[in-house]
Amino acid sequence: MTARGMTDSPRPYTLIAELTYRCPLACGYCSNPLTLDRHTDELDTSAWSRVFAEAAALGILQVNLTGGEPLVRADLESLVAAARERDLYTNLITSGIPADGARLARLAAAGLDSVQISIQDTDPQGAAWIAGRDDSEAKLEMAAATRALGLPLTLNVVLHRGNIARVPELIALAERLGAARLELANTQYLGWALANREALLPARADVEEARRQALAARERLRGKIEVLFVRPDYYADRPRACMDGWARRYLLVTPDGIALPCHQALGITSLHWQNVRAHSLADLWNDAPSFRAFRGEDWMPDPCRTCDERETDFGGCRCQAFALLGDAAATDPACALAPRHDLVVAARLRAETPRATEPSPIRLRRLRSAS
């Protein structure tokens, strides 16, 4: 959402509602926590409705209904209606599976504003490698059903070593499907993706070629398709402005009700995370020590605290600092100025080496208790 200077007060614009960690797919870069088996006690319809009401009162304007796979929630229609009742702009973030055009029509009737469908690859074998199965045809049907209902369609593609060569085909697919938006977002190496980094991190030349193609498409399709390209922060000299700053614009609630500032924050085990079952969203946002931990600049180490770009990147990704260094307050190793940038450089060097087998084996994301 609209970014402004760092001096203005934290104000959440978007609620990321992770309705469930159940998912038919098993993508090796999933943004859900590695500990997803501990979070299966899902909030029910009325608890989510209360969360939506509290979110709207807190000034939140958009909700992303996501997961896991939100379509596996039998009460999704009621949840869409509850979000719209609070006048939230309601985005469905889905794999499209299980594909069901009639269900999509019911969700549209309940007030759904937009649909984002993930596309793993244009190559069925590539899709099966990364997700454990290939659903290409069913996904295309759901994309067509979205357009037939007149809903705006976003295609989201997580790029990695296995599919980054197919950016031209992915752009052509977005054109054919009449997407309003195409997100070509490289994997960032946290959680499941960090566990699979050797198999997923592309070589630099492949990232730059994909970027050239995406930027050319952005110009050519201006006004028709908004084409976004996000580099892996391993190949940027400066860190990502992760979530537009810690607990500044986004609020995430896990399936079992834990409030977080981002998808990966549960991985920071040095912070104590609290639950919406016990606290109001406003209390969590305003006062939870975990939310206040990395707001503003007081927490910043050198070289961040005197850096000219600290109001642009907000000091980068805290989850990455914790994952790579065990210290959430350390300088993000993605930054070329970080004392431990060598960790990222070493991973990049390995990515330049051809693999014995491509694609390499990966650890698929599975919920042990999944039905």
Place this chain on the structure above:
Amino acid sequence: MIDQTSRLRLARQVRLKLDPRSGKQMLLYPERGLELNEIAARVAGLCAQERSVARTVAEIVDEMVAAAAGTPRERIETEVLEFLRALEDRGLLAVQKTGPHEPEDT
């Protein structure tokens, strides 16, 4: 490209909403929001009524000239058109070209 004869409405994906926190109008679209200043909000409001560019611009210019005497008409026209083109670039407007002989809005 938008010109004076184009008919405009907000794209279907766009919702115009008053942000109760800031008191400002916002355009909401998938996963994004655009905070509007007073004139932009007025332009977006007129787009919501499906008007031609010529009528939208004329109405805004009349209001502005009345409100801020001395502002050159051309400058206001240019600014309104630039805003509309920025919206068009983001895919937030449904633009329909009308031929010179087609009836104007009634």
